[in-house]
Amino acid sequence: MKTKKKSMISADFDLKLGENVVSLSSSVPNARVTALALLPTYQILTDKIVSHAIEQYESSERTISCKAGCGACCAQPVPVSTLEAEHLAKVVQKMPISKQAKVRDKFSESLAAIKAAGLEKSLKELPNLPPEQRIALGKQYFSLKLDCPFLENQSCSIYQDRPLECREYLVTSDPQHCADLNDKEIKHIKLQMSLVPAIVKQSQESQITQSKGWMLMLFCLDWAKKKPIKVRKKHGKLWFQSFMSEATGRDI
Template sequence: MSQETVSVEFTVGIGDGKFTATATVPAGQTNLTQILPVLQALDSSFIDGVTAQLAQAGRAVSCKAGCGACCRQLVALSIFEAESLAAWIRALPESQQQELAQRFHQALLKLAAAGLIDRIVKEDWLAGTESARQLAFDYFYQRVPCPFLVDESCSIHPIRPLVCREYLVTSPPQHCFDPANLQTDTVHLPLKFSRTLHGIGAEVEHDRRGWIPLVFLFAWMKAGAHPGDAVSGEGPHVLYDFIERLSHASVPSPSTE
């Protein structure tokens, strides 16, 4: 029997503007991991609005299918997205699970050979410190493709992590192959759904991160964690709680960052 759903509307103020949307969520009990598809759709809709405004202003986004240059970066995967992807992987046929496991293993081997695993574990990668920045570059220049990258396209595009959706550039694609030249012009998003998920994850885990490097996903799966259960309630309540946090975590414009 399909679960009863309810439509909820909300508005988030962003400086002089606002983001208004309607979403359909389960009317009854659910949790943050289970409503991820709703958050993904809302994030994509918000990003579409921002990119349309940029295009009108003559700053078209240059990211296109078939360009996986940025898919060599360390991806900060929230623990709720990790839980959701873990369930998706476990539902795959055994042969595909093994193939994916092998891809993750190969990526880890390459990072280990470069002496990066310890640094990844210890560094607070999103802290904005010099050492975090250096680690991001060192990781990138190993050019280890994300295990989900196939023929330079994302093989999980509809369910890709929020940080992947939120990483967009308006500069020529060739700059993305060499980010240390600092010529990459990234799009500033005044709302970052990914950061809000990371923040909730940090509270749930009593840890400063609330996310894992995507490349550690198979190792994380072994613990069988279900962080979504810690953020549960009726659908509208779970969504409104997330939106409330999102609105308080709006990202300052680059000039004040």
């Protein structure tokens, strides 16, 4: 009798997070896939690392300021990997028509605002610029006070799909400092492990054409429209191994 191949397999591993070793399990596709198929795995893993950091922090009776309904940081420029850009374009595509139209309008309004401010070209070039210039440009972008197109009533309307950068943003300071982008006063919780560099690296690896692997989220819909980008396929286990090697700095 032919047995059906499992569509997902489980990868069990120990992760060193600060002083603790945490046993984790992730589901990965049991087939040759594009790296995009692994995005839900990376999102869940990020959430586990973030939850661990929150537990550690709150166990000593300290509190984190980030709460549902606080969109104080959501006018800051958000970098997304090209894998996430592709995913977000699909998320928008699947929205009901009226909601989709609203979100697309917000993207267009913000794009028109950065164009009018003469920032469009340099913001598109952001991944190629040195860090100091990126910070300076990020501040110019922020001065335009453009809410993220996904922000609705101070809440994230794509919470389950939000980028890793948003998932990893945790502060203990007054939300007003996030709203003012007051770098000196924003107190971030430094995660014991960030998966953002690993997803950017995997974005680069997954594309046959050369790319920096990330962009400002504001450009994701236009970028996805202008595809096709040629992407590689590998077994889910291999994508996951190279992702975790990048994240932990160890051969896996």
